[in-house]
Amino acid sequence: ETGVTQTPRHLVMGMTNKKSLKCEQHLGHNAMYWYKQSAKKPLELMFVYNFKEQTENNSVPSRFSPECPNSSHLFLHLHTLQPEDSALYLCASSQDPNTEAFFGQGTRLTVV
């Protein structure tokens, strides 16, 4: 496997459910990110991890909880989401936070 892989590709969940998004990178990078992409809005940076340490949390609601067990894996734990959280969630990685980032295929999340 190469690049950045995200699972699942599609997810439908109810507002009371708990689910997790998974991201794995095979590029030997040190930084990983979660982005949210909603219709007609720019990509929004949610979380940054550099060398497994969280360095940015852009005022994301606590119903989104990231986890980075090692520099190759990143999770986004979801609980009690709202319908407005429906979006494309993108994981990315880069060698460091100032160099080019490479994206996974994304998870299309629908909250019902």
Next chain:
Amino acid sequence: QKEVEQNSGPLSVPEGAIASLNCTYSDRVSQSFFWYRQYSGKSPELIMSIYSNGDKEDGRFTAQLNKASQYVSLLIRDSQPSDSATYLCAVNGKKGGADGLTFGKGTHLIIQP
């Protein structure tokens, strides 16, 4: 708060012509600049990175950076219908900072056959 501004378009260009995409950014200390292409329903794909003032060419693509004017552009020569996509400008970051990329809303480019 860093901001990246792009004209959302659509920008319509005839096949074979040059497509010119523009981007301005607000944070003067930004050091790294990127152009991504995103097809509908797909994730962004890196096509160019530029770190120094001037031009950088890669095949049909040329990125131009002017830090004094806080302006980045992307030129696509000999435009093809397959170039039709949304082009995202991204900017990062403070030197030594760890704050990830800030994206513009993107410019929707249409290449007319």
